[in-house]
Amino acid sequence: MDAAVPLPRESITTRVLRPQRRRALTGAAFAAPATILLALIHVVPIFVLFALSATDYELGAIATRAVGLANYERAFADPAFRRSLANTFLYVAIVLPASVLLGLLVALLVHARTRSRSLYEVIYFLPVTSTLIAMATVWQFVLHPTLGPVAAVLRAFDRATPSFLTEPALVLPTLAFIGIWQLVGFNMVLFLAGLSTIPRDLYEAAALDGAAGAVDRFLRVTWPMLGPTTMFVTVTSAITAFKVFDTVAVLTQGGPMGASSVVLYAIYLEAFQYFHLGYAAALTVIFLAFVIVFALAQAFAFDRRVHYA
Amino acid sequence: MRPGRLLAQLAAHAVLVAGGVAMVLPFWWMLLTAFRPAEEIFTGGIALFPERFHGLANFEQALTSAPLLRFMLNGVIVCAGILVVQLAVAIPAAYALAKLPFTGTRLLFGCVVGAIAIPIQVPALPLYLAFAELRLLNTYFALMFPFFLSVFAIFLLRQVFKQYPDEIIQAARLDGAGEFEIVWRFVVPAAAPAIAAFSIFSIVAHWNDLYWPLIVITETRLAPPPLGMLFFRDAETGSNYGALMAGATMITAPLVLAFLVARRRFIQGITMTGLK
Amino acid sequence: MTERGGGAEGVRLSGIAKAFGATQVIDGLDLAVRAGEFLTLLGPSGCGKSTLLRIIAGLERPDRGTVAIAGRTVDHLPPAERDVAMVFQSYALYPHMTVAGNLATPLEMRRLALFERLPLVKHLSPRRRRVMRGILAEVCAVAEALRIDHLLERKPAQLSGGQRQRVALGRAMVRRPSVFLMDEPLSNLDAALRVEVRHELADLHARLGTTFIYVTHDQLEAMTMSSRIALMDRGRILQLGTPEQLYDRPASLAVATFIGSPSLAVLEAVADGAGGIRLGSLRLPFGHRFASGTRLSLGIRPEAFALPLGPEADGPALSARLARAENLGAEWHLHVRLDLPGEPAAIVRLPAAEYAAARAAGLLEDPLTLVLRSRGVHLFGPDGARTAADSARALAAE
Numbered sequence: 008m009d010a011a012v013p014l015p016r017e018s019i020t021t022r023v024l025r026p027q028r029r030r031a032l033t034g035a036a037f038a039a040p041a042t043i044l045l046a047l048i049h050v051v052p053i054f055v056l057f058a059l060s061a062t063d064y065e066l067g068a069i070a071t072r073a074v075g076l077a078n079y080e081r082a083f084a085d086p087a088f089r090r091s092l093a094n095t096f097l098y099v100a101i102v103l104p105a106s107v108l109l110g111l112l113v114a115l116l117v118h119a120r121t122r123s124r125s126l127y128e129v130i131y132f133l134p135v136t137s138t139l140i141a142m143a144t145v146w147q148f149v150l151h152p153t154l155g156p157v158a159a160v161l162r163a164f165d166r167a168t169p170s171f172l173t174e175p176a177l178v179l180p181t182l183a184f185i186g187i188w189q190l191v192g193f194n195m196v197l198f199l200a201g202l203s204t205i206p207r208d209l210y211e212a213a214a215l216d217g218a219a220g221a222v223d224r225f226l227r228v229t230w231p232m233l234g235p236t237t238m239f240v241t242v243t244s245a246i247t248a249f250k251v252f253d254t255v256a257v258l259t260q261g262g263p264m265g266a267s268s269v270v271l272y273a274i275y276l277e278a279f280q281y282f283h284l285g286y287a288a289a290l291t292v293i294f295l296a297f298v299i300v301f302a303l304a305q306a307f308a309f310d311r312r313v314h315y316a
Numbered sequence: 317m318r319p320g321r322l323l324a325q326l327a328a329h330a331v332l333v334a335g336g337v338a339m340v341l342p343f344w345w346m347l348l349t350a351f352r353p354a355e356e357i358f359t360g361g362i363a364l365f366p367e368r369f370h371g372l373a374n375f376e377q378a379l380t381s382a383p384l385l386r387f388m389l390n391g392v393i394v395c396a397g398i399l400v401v402q403l404a405v406a407i408p409a410a411y412a413l414a415k416l417p418f419t420g421t422r423l424l425f426g427c428v429v430g431a432i433a434i435p436i437q438v439p440a441l442p443l444y445l446a447f448a449e450l451r452l453l454n455t456y457f458a459l460m461f462p463f464f465l466s467v468f469a470i471f472l473l474r475q476v477f478k479q480y481p482d483e484i485i486q487a488a489r490l491d492g493a494g495e496f497e498i499v500w501r502f503v504v505p506a507a508a509p510a511i512a513a514f515s516i517f518s519i520v521a522h523w524n525d526l527y528w529p530l531i532v533i534t535e536t537r538l539a540p541p542p543l544g545m546l547f548f549r550d551a552e553t554g555s556n557y558g559a560l561m562a563g564a565t566m567i568t569a570p571l572v573l574a575f576l577v578a579r580r581r582f583i584q585g586i587t588m589t590g591l592k
Numbered sequence: 593m594t595e596r597g598g599g600a601e602g603v604r605l606s607g608i609a610k611a612f613g614a615t616q617v618i619d620g621l622d623l624a625v626r627a628g629e630f631l632t633l634l635g636p637s638g639c640g641k642s643t644l645l646r647i648i649a650g651l652e653r654p655d656r657g658t659v660a661i662a663g664r665t666v667d668h669l670p671p672a673e674r675d676v677a678m679v680f681q682s683y684a685l686y687p688h689m690t691v692a693g694n695l696a697t698p699l700e701m702r703r704l705a706l707f708e709r710l711p712l713v714k715h716l717s718p719r720r721r722r723v724m725r726g727i728l729a730e731v732c733a734v735a736e737a738l739r740i741d742h743l744l745e746r747k748p749a750q751l752s753g754g755q756r757q758r759v760a761l762g763r764a765m766v767r768r769p770s771v772f773l774m775d776e777p778l779s780n781l782d783a784a785l786r787v788e789v790r791h792e793l794a795d796l797h798a799r800l801g802t803t804f805i806y807v808t809h810d811q812l813e814a815m816t817m818s819s820r821i822a823l824m825d826r827g828r829i830l831q832l833g834t835p836e837q838l839y840d841r842p843a844s845l846a847v848a849t850f851i852g853s854p855s856l857a858v859l860e861a862v863a864d865g866a867g868g869i870r871l872g873s874l875r876l877p878f879g880h881r882f883a884s885g886t887r888l889s890l891g892i893r894p895e896a897f898a899l900p901l902g903p904e905a906d907g908p909a910l911s912a913r914l915a916r917a918e919n920l921g922a923e924w925h926l927h928v929r930l931d932l933p934g935e936p937a938a939i940v941r942l943p944a945a946e947y948a949a950a951r952a953a954g955l956l957e958d959p960l961t962l963v964l965r966s967r968g969v970h971l972f973g974p975d976g977a978r979t980a981a982d983s984a985r986a987l988a989a990e
Contacts, residue, residue, distance in 0.1 A: 250435060
């Protein structure tokens, strides 16, 4: 009776473990470029940003000092920055409800069409694909006080055309209008996707229950079922609106007299026109804080969208 | 019930058409002006078509005052370059996160998710300083570099790859295929729709990006379309609206035409920012 | 609940036709459902049964024809006013409402005015509270009857399939309709649950006495629950009758093959000109009137085959070859190939005791001799219709 010769322990483990270990190594290798880029593009810069924000670095300066939180104190006392924050929030306050509600309205109407649906989808989505700089320029011309079609229509009613982009009180709403113009089609598509997930027999059950009118159908079925989508669209639109930059850069450059100064443009000016890089870094950190709050809200909304029974 | 329904339908169409007019108005005005001679621009009011068709004169003028074609070429180069590297980096990384766990997988994925929230404007400052220091401003590389990593692509593709059946991968491994081959020969083709949709999202986003090019590029010859438009506007100060609109038409045309051709994919791709 | 049969008339459909695009789904169909009965629309998918149900409910409009419920024509009425309630295959519960909310919705829609249902504004109505109290009482009553009263605060996502089904049922019951419409309500349940719910539905019908119209493709459900069955295929009713009628006196070959599991064997036979048929070498007198040479079909139910034991040993017999024997516990299914042109297959059903006896007697060796019993043999004409010819006489011992 021979005792079975045990296989050398080493060879079993290496034979079983090695493929797994090899795979783990391969995985790490595959992820390496991404990891390196992640470090270079996101991680390191953010640390640098925080570091910068605690200095008074200016481009081309001879010496730099650490100043702790002085930049942040300055930011919250700075009338220009505060104005840009206020303007940005005002901009969001106009664009957000309008783009969400209009997007929803258009989606509801388009969803019910059968033959003309494709046509409307194209028409409303065109602005989304176009280059905003170019179209903003066109809008500028459309709103031209003498040469544009808006002016022509108002002339027909014997009214003067306001200077949309040069009058301080009108600038922000006008920019908001252009922002809404580009956002409605996008929101419409998101809402259409949400509407298509509502099961048809829910509407039929509602019809049998007596909820056949448009108002009842909307209140009982459509609006509740769209809840997560609506929340999601709202947060996404808020983020997009908060990051407004292009229209300001091309049409008003923050003017007249700061009436259209927005956060990103203010940061851009501080960093790349005035070269107050330390200060601009602090402003960027504040901007980042807002963005993170929005992003958390978005993650929460996205999660609910996916898990809604 | 019938007359009520008819009224409702008409009302719906009325609203949609009114909104549609607002949507299309600038496009129509842009095209109208681009094909109008200067006198008509200043005297003519609203019209559906130009009274005197000015041919391509405005377009020629636009092309001479700024290198619009160059701008578009830059757009193509930059978007293509970005997309190629994005996919080359993201696909293996997403596959590793989905199917090849290693120590640090969770940490990496956490960083990926966190980085999705960070818009380009945040690292812009430090990156600019780095490029300035390395004398790499005003290069294609500077234009493309920050976008080489698309955390969004990694996130999206990881999700798609996760759904790829493990059994097929195991069978392939048994057949002797290496991981590299598995990724590119088996998994990627299956994920083609998602990759296509992402590609469109990437191209549109970077074709239309202004902030970063504005920071790193000052030379006209390197400007991508939006920055080019800005330069073009400055060159075209004064009242040559015909040329201005012609320029705007040319800058906007590529994406709009692409959209009209590949509508479904476009909408799919762009709404992925929504999913973002 | 008091008996409500919707009056003397239950539901009457006359001349219903419906096409979807180029497909004619229902073509000129008449049906009279008696008040208080449990009528099943049975048929394979695509036969139009669901469409018919939806036409009754008012969810589809027929191209032609009229629908009358409890004696009044309802064609022009919207679904909510037809006094019907429907249980959908997917239940269609409102996911964002609790069970109580789901059950209350039909009553709210009916008893509250529009402004009393609008968010915020609704609190301005003084009578709303009173009405809601009444509604809540009814909701609790129905919930108790269905044993879901402990689930009233849950949302549908937190319920099991069987519980959801009961909520769907409750939402229908709360309206006290003249007619209950059910569209394959058991198909999403697992097998054990299906049996249990089948019993409950049958009990419910007995208790309520309301007209039930039930759609299914499962003949077992139809046979066990229905007062009458309307077997449908391609938009027409093949036969309307009680379960026994459909089983014992199928109107056509199509009905006979659909009803009954395992399905009956269909054999080709030829009329012999003297009212009988020739089946291979066997000759059976039926007393039909087909001309000599007419091709006829003979349907034989699995339980109509017997092994030559005891008193049935004589009688018309066919020989066959045993292909496979399946033991189902209480009975055996013998899969055989008959000794006829074409070697048609058939299934023989034997109670276990008979199988044991037959095996002991050595009757299961090839070639098998199968005797035809008098019940369960049907003759069908060339058009598929069952002849009235007398199989009992044909199969009496000669």
